[in-house]
Amino acid sequence: MNNKANDISKQVISNYQKDEGMMIIIYAQWCVNNKLDPKTVYLKAYPDQSNNDYVMHMLEQTVSIEEAEHIPHDTVLQVLSMFGNDDLAFVVSNEIQAIKETIKR
Numbered sequence: 001m002n003n004k005a006n007d008i009s010k011q012v013i014s015n016y017q018k019d020e021g022m023m024i025i026i027y028a029q030w031c032v033n034n035k036l037d038p039k040t041v042y043l044k045a046y047p048d049q050s051n052n053d054y055v056m057h058m059l060e061q062t063v064s065i066e067e068a069e070h071i072p073h074d075t076v077l078q079v080l081s082m083f084g085n086d087d088l089a090f091v092v093s094n095e096i097q098a099i100k101e102t103i104k105r
Contacts (some may be wrong), residue, residue, distance in 0.1 A: 020083060023079050024058035025061050029062045029063070031062075033068050041088075041095060
């Protein structure tokens with residue numbers, strides 16, 4: 001592969017990783033905003049990922065509820081599905097149902 005193609009490949013990978021990081025942060029902040037632990041919810045979907053240092057680090061990049069922007073349920077589900085995180089989207093859907101049930105009470 002020539003240098004230009006190699007540079008383009010590296011740029012594509014870098015952009016994907018940045019976007020993936022943003023997806024993880026949106027998910028994690030949504031959890032915090034809804035008083036859920038991002039790691040606990042994540043590990044329900046991917047129990048074998050507890051040693052994934054990158055993901056665990058990204059899950060810690062949240063701010064307090066008071067500092068955070070509101071993240072609608074639909075937004076977090078759309079972001080997860082854009083990256084093919086169907087297992088996590090399924091778990092998040094269940095958490096959303098539980099939140100809605102709690103609000104009804």
